[in-house]
Amino acid sequence: MSEKITENDLILQRKTKLAELRSEGNAYPNDFRRDSLSEALHAQYGEFDNETFEANPKHVSVAGRIMLQRIMGKASFITLQDMDGQIQAYLRSNDLPEGQYENFKTWDLGDIAGISGKLFKTKTGELTIHADSVRLLTKSLRPLPEKHAGLVDTEQRYRKRYLDLLTNEDSLKVFKLRSQIIGEIRSFFGEQDYLEVETPMMHSVLGGAAAKPFTTHHNALDMDLYLRIAPELYLKRLVVGGLEKVFEINRNFRNEGLSTKHNPEFTMLEYYTAYADFEDQMIFIESLFKSVTERVLGSSVVETNDHKYDFSKPFKRLTLIGAVAEKLSVKEEDLRKREVLESLAKKSHLEDYKDLSEGRLLFELFEAEVEESLDQPTFITGYPKEISPLSRISDDDPDFVDRFELFIGGKEIANGFSELNDPEDQADRFKAQVEQKASGDEEAMEYDADYVEALEYGLPPCAGVGIGIDRLVMLLTGAPSIRDVLLFPQLKSKD
RNA sequence: GGGCCGUUAGCUCAGUCGGUAGAGCAGUUCGCUUUUAACGAAUUGGUCCUGCGUUCGAGUCGCAGACGGCCCA
Numbered sequence: 001m002s003e004k005i006t007e008n009d010l011i012l013q014r015k016t017k018l019a020e021l022r023s024e025g026n027a028y029p030n031d032f033r034r035d036s037l038s039e040a041l042h043a044q045y046g047e048f049d050n051e052t053f054e055a056n057p058k059h060v061s062v063a064g065r066i067m068l069q070r071i072m073g074k075a076s077f078i079t080l081q082d083m084d085g086q087i088q089a090y091l092r093s094n095d096l097p098e099g100q101y102e103n104f105k106t107w108d109l110g111d112i113a114g115i116s117g118k119l120f121k122t123k124t125g126e127l128t129i130h131a132d133s134v135r136l137l138t139k140s141l142r143p144l145p146e147k148h149a150g151l152v153d154t155e156q157r158y159r160k161r162y163l164d165l166l167t168n169e170d171s172l173k174v175f176k177l178r179s180q181i182i183g184e185i186r187s188f189f190g191e192q193d194y195l196e197v198e199t200p201m202m203h204s205v206l207g208g209a210a211a212k213p214f215t216t217h218h219n220a221l222d223m224d225l226y227l228r229i230a231p232e233l234y235l236k237r238l239v240v241g242g243l244e245k246v247f248e249i250n251r252n253f254r255n256e257g258l259s260t261k262h263n264p265e266f267t268m269l270e271y272y273t274a275y276a277d278f279e280d281q282m283i284f285i286e287s288l289f290k291s292v293t294e295r296v297l298g299s300s301v302v303e304t305n306d307h308k309y310d311f312s313k314p315f316k317r318l319t320l321i322g323a324v325a326e327k328l329s330v331k332e333e334d335l336r337k338r339e340v341l342e343s344l345a346k347k348s349h350l351e352d353y354k355d356l357s358e359g360r361l362l363f364e365l366f367e368a369e370v371e372e373s374l375d376q377p378t379f380i381t382g383y384p385k386e387i388s389p390l391s392r393i394s395d396d397d398p399d400f401v402d403r404f405e406l407f408i409g410g411k412e413i414a415n416g417f418s419e420l421n422d423p424e425d426q427a428d429r430f431k432a433q434v435e436q437k438a439s440g441d442e443e444a445m446e447y448d449a450d451y452v453e454a455l456e457y458g459l460p461p462c463a464g465v466g467i468g469i470d471r472l473v474m475l476l477t478g479a480p481s482i483r484d485v486l487l488f489p490q491l492k493s494k495d
Numbered sequence: 496g497g498g499c500c501g502u503u504a505g506c507u508c509a510g511u512c513g514g515u516a517g518a519g520c521a522g523u524u525c526g527c528u529u530u531u532a533a534c535g536a537a538u539u540g541g542u543c544c545u546g547c548g549u550u551c552g553a554g555u556c557g558c559a560g561a562c563g564g565c566c567c568a
Contacts, residue, residue: 009540010505010522068531075528092528109521122529146506146520148532154508155563167506260565349568481564494562 014141017106021139029321032114032137032251036060038080038087041119042127044416060129061116062087065166066109068147077128081166091128100134100429109147110140128341158489171484178473178485182249184295185269185469188288194245194271197440199234201227201251208232209442209453210387211254227253231270232390233451236419240270240454240460247271249469260481261471264490265409270465276404279417284377285406286315289358289377304478307409309377315406319382320366324375329368329412335362345383354446359384359399367391374407383417389429389445391417404465409475416465423455 021027023152043059060236074093079086093101101286107113117131145151150167157164157171158486164171188198206213208230231248238246244399252268273281291310293300300312318326334340341361345353348368353361363384374380383403386391391401403417420426437444473485483489 008505013522068533070530070531070533072530073527074527077530077533079531088531090529094528122531124529124531126529126531128529143521145504146508148506148520153502153504153509153563156506158563163506335512351568371519492562 010143012107013016013139014139015115017108018141020106020157021136022251023190027139029135029137032061032135032482034061034063034082034114036062038062038064039084039471040081041087041248042085045119047128048119048121053118053120058119059117060119061114061127063090064112065113066107066111067112067142067144069107069442071105072160074101076165078113078212080113080421088122089117089131090120091131091134095130095132096134102135107136108140108143110142111136111142112138112140145188150457156481158176158491161487168264174479174485177477177489180296181473182469183290184292185249185288188291189247194273195243196245197235197238197243197246197249199231199238199248201253203228203254204445205233205448207445207448209252209254209388210445211412212256212442214253214255219450219494229254230268230466232466233448234418235270236270236459236462237276237451237454239419242455244274244462245272245461254455258490259354260483261484263470263482268466268488269467269469272462273420274460278381278404278416278463281416281465282315282317282406284402285416286311291425297476304475305480307375307478309408309475311377315377317379320380320384321362321382322372323370323380324362324366328365329371338378341365342435346406357384357386359386362386371407371412372410375409377406377408379404379406386432388417389433390420390426392420392422393425394466406481411475412468413471413475414465414467418461418463419458419459421455422468423452427452435476438442445469 002153010054018027025389045053055391062080062082064080064086066078067081068079069383070077076091078087078089078091091101091104096104114135114137115129115131116133117129117421120128120130122128145163145167147167151163152155153159157168165175190197199436202216202218204225204227206226206229206230209232211229213226213229216227217223218225228251231250235246235248248271249267249269251265253265254262255264256262257458258264273284276284290300291350293302300310302309302311321335323330324330325335327342330340330344336358338361341358342353344365345356345361348355348365349365349366350361356364366380381392381404382400383391383405385391385401388401388403391403394400394402401420402418403415405412405416406414420429430445430452433445434447437446470485471483473479478486479485
C-alpha cells in the first residue's frame with residue numbers, strides 16, 4: 001500500500017514551481033471552462049483552409065494535459081491531450097497578454113492547461129489553436145513516462161493504470177471498447193424488454209456456482225457472509241416474482257488462483273428468460289454476439305492476432321461426450337464405462353480420479369483435453385447431472401441435463417441451461433451438494449432452504465445464461481490476458 | 496505448487512572476461528517567432544529489487560527472499 005514515495009530533483013523542481021504558483025494566488029483554480037474537445041475540432045474543422053478561417057474566424061477554448069512541447073525562443077508549439085484525443089496549440093509571445101509566455105516557459109510536460117484562441121492551419125496543414133490566452137490549471141509534480149515509448153513495464157502499467165491510459169493509446173482503446181461493449185449489451189437486452197436489476201453481493205448461503213468463496217463479517221448483525229460467487233439464485237427468485245425477463249451485469253468473486261484467464265473479481269452478465277429453454281438461449285446468444293460485434297466493431301467478423309471469428313454464422317454444436325470421444329479417438333459408448341474413463345483420467349494426470357463420479361470424470365477429461373482446442377465458437381451440450389445441480393434433467397436421459405457451455409478461442413465464454421424448477425428435485429440436489437461438501441469438495445454448494453421455498457411457489461419454466469464479460473472483451477479486443485481488460489487487476493501487495 | 500525469464504537514472508533501455516555505472520528521452524542553462532519524436536550547445540541526476548555469501552575487488556558469480564511476466568499442474 002505505502003510504496004515509498006521517491007523524492008528526486010525532478011519532483012523538487014516542480015514543487016518549487018508550485019510554491020511560486022501558490023504565492024501568486026490559488027494554485028488550483030477551477031473556473032476555466034472549455035467549449036471544445038480535440039477530436040471534435042479535427043472532425044469539424046480538419047478540412048478547413050486558412051482563407052476560410054480568415055473569412056470566418058473560429059475562437060475556441062480547450063483544456064488538457066501537455067504531452068509534447070516545441071519551444072523556439074519567442075514562439076512555441078504544444079500538444080494538448082484531452083479525453084477525446086490531441087490538438088496542437090501555437091503560443092506566440094507577442095499574441096499573448098503580458099507575462100503569459102514567460103510563465104508558460106516554466107510549465108512542464110504533464111501539466112494541465114487551459115488554452116483559448118483562433119483556429120488556423122500550419123504550413124504542414126495541421127489544425128492548430130493560435131493562443132490568445134493560456135492558463136496553468138493543475139501543476140503536475142511528477143514527470144510522465146517517456147514520451148514515445150510510453151509506460152512499458154507491465155507491473156507499473158497495472159499498478160499505475162492512470163499512467164498507462166495517459167501514455168498508451170492502445171490501452172485506452174481497450175477500455176473505451178469495453179465500455180461500448182457493455183453499453184451495447186445493455187441496449188440489446190433493453191430492446192428485448194429485459195429488466196436490469198442488481199441483487200446482493202453479500203450472501204449468507206453459498207450457491208449459484210461451483211467455486212471457493214471469500215468470506216467477510218457483518219459486525220452489527222454479528223454474521224458471517226460470503227461475497228457472491230454468482231447471482232443465479234437471487235435472479236431466479238425474481239423470475240418467481242414475475243420478472244420474466246431479467247438480467248444483471250455485475251461482479252462475482254471467487255477465491256481461486258490468478259491467471260491470464262482468472263481474476264478474483266470479474267464481471268458477469270446473467271440473464272433469465274421465462275418460457276424458453278436452453279436451445280432457445282443458444283440461438284439468443286448467437287444473435288447477441290452478432291449484434292454486439294456489428295454495433296461495436298462495425299462488423300460481425302472479428303479478426304485479432306491470428307484468429308478470425310465470424311459471428312454472423314451459427315455456432316458449432318457438439319455434445320460433451322462426442323467432443324471427448326473425437327479428441328481422444330475413443331468410441332462414445334466406451335466413455336460410459338468406468339474403466340475406460342479411469343484409464344483416460346490416469347493418462348491425463350487427473351488428481352484423485354478414482355474418487356470421481358463417471359459424469360465428473362467425463363467433464364474433467366473434457367476440461368483437460370478438449371476445452372483449449374475449441375477455437376471457433378462451439379456450444380457443448382449434454383452435461384452430467386451431478387456437476388449441474390441447478391439444471392433441468394434432460395427428457396432424453398436422466399443422467400444428463402439441458403445445459404450448454406460456449407467456448408471461443410479455447411476459453412469458456414458462457415454457461416446456460418434450462419432451469420430446474422421442480423422444488424423437490426432441487427431439494428434433493430442441494431442435499432447431494434451438502435454431502436459432497438462434507439466429503440471435502442470445497443466448491444460444492446450449500447442447502448438454500450429459502451430458495452427451495454421460492455421454487456415451491458412456482459418458478460415458470462425458464463432458461464438462464466451467464467456470460468463472462470471480461471473474457472468477451474478479451475475476445476473482441478485481442479487482449480492476451482484478463483489483466484489487459486481490467487482497469488485495476490488484482491496484484492500482490494509490495495509490502 | 497513447479498520451471499523459465501525479468502528487475503540498472505523519473506521513463507525506455509545498454510552494460511564485454513568480475514576491475515572507476517552508460518545512452519536516448521525528461522530536467523537544468525544558453526540560443527532559436529510555423530514546430531511536429533523540433534533543433535544546436537553545455538550540464539545535473541544511481542539503494543544497479545533486498546539480504547547473505549565467494550573474492551583483493553560484485554550490476555556481473557553463488558544462495559535465500561520480494562515483486563512482475565510466461566508456461567506447466
